[in-house]
Amino acid sequence: MAAEDGKRRGLGRGLAALIGDETPAGAASGPAATISPNTVPIEFLRANPYQPRRDFTEEDLADLTQSVKEKGILQPIVVRPVSGATNAFEIVAGERRWRAAQAAKLDRVPVTVRDLTDAETLEIAIIENVQRADLNAIEEADGYQRLMDEFKYTQADVSKLIGKSRSHVANTLRLLGLPKKVRGFVAAGDLTAGHARAIMGHEDAVALARKIIDEGLSVREAEALGKTGLEEQPSGKAKGGKVTALEKDADTRSLERNITDALGLAVSIEHKGDKGGKLVVTYKTLDQLDEICRRLANGKI
Template sequence: MAEEGQRLRLGRGLAALIGDMGDDDEAVVDRGRGQRRVPIEFLRPNPRNPRKTFAESDLEDLAQSIRERGIIQPIVVRSLRGLEDAFEIIAGERRWRAAQRAGLHEVPIVVVEADDRLALEYAIVENVQRTDLNALEEAAGYDKLIADFGYSQTELAQVIGKSRSHVANTLRLMKLPQSVQDKLSSGLISAGHARALLAVKDPEAAAERIVERGLNVRDVERLAREEEAVPGSGARGGRPRSEKDADTRALEQALTETLGLEVSIAAKPSAPNGEVRIRYASLEQLDMLCRALRGGR
């Protein structure tokens, strides 16, 4: 039940952790629940933080603001087991970095109890809600929760307050070529561009066209539809379909006649492997196929 309560709070963001501070920039953080000030050197960055990019200009702007007004919202941390006066940042690493630039000796913190999984959830939720993460950092965070803690995409969507399709589409960005990912990380192309590039034949070439010609997302989607309409190009990924040789077509025909169902063979050129697809039109045909494959039993 405790874990369920923590997950419910996640949907409301980090405000739930620090006592519903609100959006008032004039709020005095020291009056918040469970807040205190500690030397800045007591804090350590979280190695699992999904956010990896900290723009120099943004840090300098925030540092200037901190010099003038201090840190308005405290940094959320957890204690490090076995270490005294040491805390790992869960949310607020950018504020911590900017505070160092501003020359602060102490920073306001809120200490929460969180294991590795919950700490990563908090970090992702805060960054996603603030739109601080780029799309690839968001995808990497989702991927780590799935890989390390066994989340399904549906469970992850519930935790972070996003739709399952958003989670799935974001994770797919990690399949793009590295050069395209680099353009996305640097801001040369948008997340919308990147999602549209998943459907084109050559994402790298298309990404170059986006940068050179200033194509918008609709232009890239149109390119993908045009490729699908070209005979001999694949609908997904745009890979050309290889022509089948006479032996492969003859084997398809023989298997189709034997099974009474349409059989297609997708053999990879110059490779010993491939796949066989058998199409059925009803549950009765599927049952017949299963009996045939099991030797009539």
């Protein structure tokens, strides 16, 4: 019943409404009553068990850690008191900032204390990460599924909560039906959600996924591969000996690997001979996009 009440209170209010106006930690009751206003010792905080994000890359944290060292934490970490404990807070939003603060060896961090239900805590964690594009597609799907399993949300509820279409929610949830190995490819950024959906339900999904990754196939090519399978088109040649779009020569694949290594991001080249072609760079976060733009502007690519 508590979860249902939490859902009714939180559903559709958005991140700002759920978090509310900032309240200094010193103004909170209970465990927060002994804390100085606005900041708490960093050891008082603990990770959020409802955090949908599982992948905190060293590269991303290194950049944030440097920023924290130079400018401190500009946006307070949203926390909730741990029931039955003194001077203990569970992070609701801002775990990356907390991790970076630890790496930067800060003693205290700014916090906003909120009295939130488990359902609202998961809502905020999902909304914050989805809005910042910090979740990979599998983490996003897991978060949606937890809302549905643990707090009885429907797909329509989730759609309203995150501000995305119901078809987006449904398509994202479908990714959980992929083999574990393929889900791992998506989580690691080796395979996009579009590529994964193209081979969903195929008995050779893992092998197809490896082929898509190794040959840098586009989503359209992956869809064609999902329809034909490996046995019918093992070398990228269709009946009659015509070469299909699935085949890439060794030089093209080598160039893709070289650019991928240089950028640190997945790169696909679709070469069409004298007609030119296109180069596709896949990024997972806005920070990665900003880095690409910066390097292009500085002539370092």
